[in-house]
Amino acid sequence: MEIAPGVHLISTAMVNLYVVETTDGPMLVDTGMSRDTPRLTTRLRAMGFDPSRLCAIFLTHGDMDHVGGAAAFRRASGAPTLAHAADLDFIAGRVQRPAGTGPVAAIFGPLAQPIMRTRWIKAPPVGVDRFVVDGETVADGWRVVHLPGHTPGLVGLYHPLRRVLLAGDAVSNLGRLRLPPTFMTMDTPAAKASVHKMAALDFEALGIGHGAPVTRAASAAVKTFAATL
Ligand SMILES: [Zn+2]
Numbered sequence: 066m067e068i069a070p071g072v073h074l075i076s077t078a079m080v081n082l083y084v085v086e087t088t089d090g091p092m093l094v095d096t097g098m099s100r101d102t103p104r105l106t107t108r109l110r111a112m113g114f115d116p117s118r119l120c121a122i123f124l125t126h127g128d129m130d131h132v133g134g135a136a137a138f139r140r141a142s143g144a145p146t147l148a149h150a151a152d153l154d155f156i157a158g159r160v161q162r163p164a165g166t167g168p169v170a171a172i173f174g175p176l177a178q179p180i181m182r183t184r185w186i187k188a189p190p191v192g193v194d195r196f197v198v199d200g201e202t203v204a205d206g207w208r209v210v211h212l213p214g215h216t217p218g219l220v221g222l223y224h225p226l227r228r229v230l231l232a233g234d235a236v237s238n239l240g241r242l243r244l245p246p247t248f249m250t251m252d253t254p255a256a257k258a259s260v261h262k263m264a265a266l267d268f269e270a271l272g273i274g275h276g277a278p279v280t281r282a283a284s285a286a287v288k289t290f291a292a293t294l
Contacts, residue, residue, distance in 0.1 A: 068278045069229045069270040075108055077101050080130040080274050083231055084109065085222070087204040090120035093144075094222060094231050095274065096134030099189055105134060106141070119144040121204060123197075125233025126219040127155025127162060128249075129188035131274060136191040145194035147203060149211065152218030158190025162216065165250040212263065214256025215245040221263070228269040230283070235259050238276030242290040245275075257294045264291035 066074045071086035075097075082105070083094040091114045097105055109116045119142040124132055127148070135146055135156070146156075154160035197203060197220060199211035210221040212235035221232040234245045235256070250256050264287045271283035279286055 068272050068280050069227055072227070072229055072231070072270070072272065073112060074272060074278055075105065075112075077105070081272065081276075081278070082131075083272050084112065084114055085204070085207065085231075087120060087207075089204060090118050091115075092121040092123060092204055092207075093119050093138060094123045094272075095125055095131040095233070096122060096138055098130050099133035099137070099187070102134040102137045117142050122146045123203065123222060124148040124152075124156060124193075125221065125231070125274065126216040127152035128216065128234070131233065132156050132188040132191065136189040139191060139194075146191055147195045147197050148193045149198070149209075149218035149220045150193075150196045151213065152216050153193055153196075155216065155218075156188075156191060156193055158188070163251060165246070165248045166253060210262070210266070212259035214252050214254075214259045215250045217251060217255075219259070223266055223268065225267070228267060229272070230263065230266060230268040230270070231272040232263060234274045235263060236271075236273055236287070236290070238273055238279060242279075242286060244294075260287065260291045260294055264288045 068074050073084040075082050077097050085092045106116050122144050155162045197209045201209050207222045207224050210223045212219045212221050215234045219233050223230045237243050244256050268284045271279040
């Protein structure tokens with residue numbers, strides 16, 4: 066499904082990723098869980114994209130459901146990985162990503178840590194070839210928007226002319242727009258500020274990691290949601 070012309074959604078059981086057509090070739094935005102790579106490779110081919118011809122692998126943040134396939138897709142394509150430096154330690158596997166805040170994180174955080182390290186779930190570590198910063202343009206007018214909170218290095222991609230925002234896990238759309246779950250959000254006040262930052266942009270379509278993308282009047286929906294925070 067295209068959420069906007071040239072911006073393709075791929076949904077997996079865990080997470081959404083996106084393929085953005087650029088003049089240099091397809092740019093992959095997030096990479097799914099590592100176990101999804103063979104299936105995603107088949108899906109990409111079926112959609113007419115050659116996984117060995119990716120021009121870039123943009124990682125919205127360092128969580129395993131977004132980074133899991135990055136090492137394999139990078140190997141297959143030679144495409145550079147792009148990410149924000151603040152999530153480098155998680156992406157490169159140097160530091161395990163801390164749980165969020167609140168009672169659920171306090172109870173389940175320590176229990177979840179060994180599970181997160183299992184081969185089935187853990188993202189193979191991958192290097193970051195290019196660090197991106199807020200406001201820079203990465204490809205064909207796609208502008209990086211730093212949306213910290215869920216993780217410190219969460220970055221979205223915004224195209225002002227195409228009026229599309231790919232926001233990673235800055236919000237989810239499970240029944241309605243929501244903040245990412247507190248138990249997986251490292252800094253909730255920052256996450257709220259990031260929603261306000263999104264609300265100041267103008268876009269028709271919003272692609273996110275979890276839940277249905279919003280394909281019409283998305284910035285109005287985000288403004289309404291931001292007003293509740
Ligand atoms: Zn996620």
